[in-house]
Amino acid sequence: MTSELLDQALVEEATKKSGLIWVKGAGAPAARALWHAWHEGAACVVGDGPGEQSLAGLTDGGTAEVVVRGKDKGGRLVDWTATVSELAPGSPEWEATVAELKGKRLNASDGEAMTGRWARECRVLRLVPTGGLLPLPDGSLAEPPMPTPATTRQPIPAGLPRLLLKRRGRKRA
Structure with a gap:
């Protein structure tokens, strides 16, 4: 009994203090980093809307693996x-969860209208721990990066370092 309580406390404290959690839903190819808020015994996330994080692979009633x-x-x-449950927009649970998430959301473009947009266009999920911890893996867990439309920078021009060093030299004199 005490082992279960210690595991539960470890999950809660580690998840509360972590800025991101890595979540892999059933059938998803890889884990995704998600920002979250810990609320009433679960990690709560919002996403799948314009400008929000992707919750691919997380389905209502499904399971997920969470790495903190x-x-x-x-x-x-x-x-x-964790077991995944989707909250219905406008329900008391949804309202309480969104109030917690709203405080954690950084760089929202629509400010106070954010919760209305979440109700119309996004999903709010609760990831409730099922109890017990997964064993820590052995060996390397390196994976190739996920596909993205982002590109890397082009090489810097050959003369740029000289220009930067020249400016530093003038400042010192």
Whole structure:
């Protein structure tokens, strides 16, 4: 009994203090980093709308694997399984959860109208721990990057370092 309570406390504290969690839904090719808020015993996430994070692979009634990393060094702290439940917009649970998420949302373009947009266009999910921890993996977990339309920068022009060093030299004199 005490082992279960310690596991539950570890999951809660580590997840509360982590800025991101890595979540892999059933059938998803890889885990995704999601910002979240811990509310009433679950990690709550919002997404799948314009300008919001993707919740691909997370379905209502499904399961997910959650990896929590530390803020200081980024090392893996704990892995746990969760059941996924989608909250109905406008329900009391949805309102309470969105109030928590709203405080964690950074750089929202629509400010106070954000919750209305979430109700119309997004999904709010609760990831409830099922109890017990997953064993930490052995070996490398390196995976290739996920496909993205983003590109890397072009090489810098050959003369740029000289120009930058010349400007620094003038400032010192």
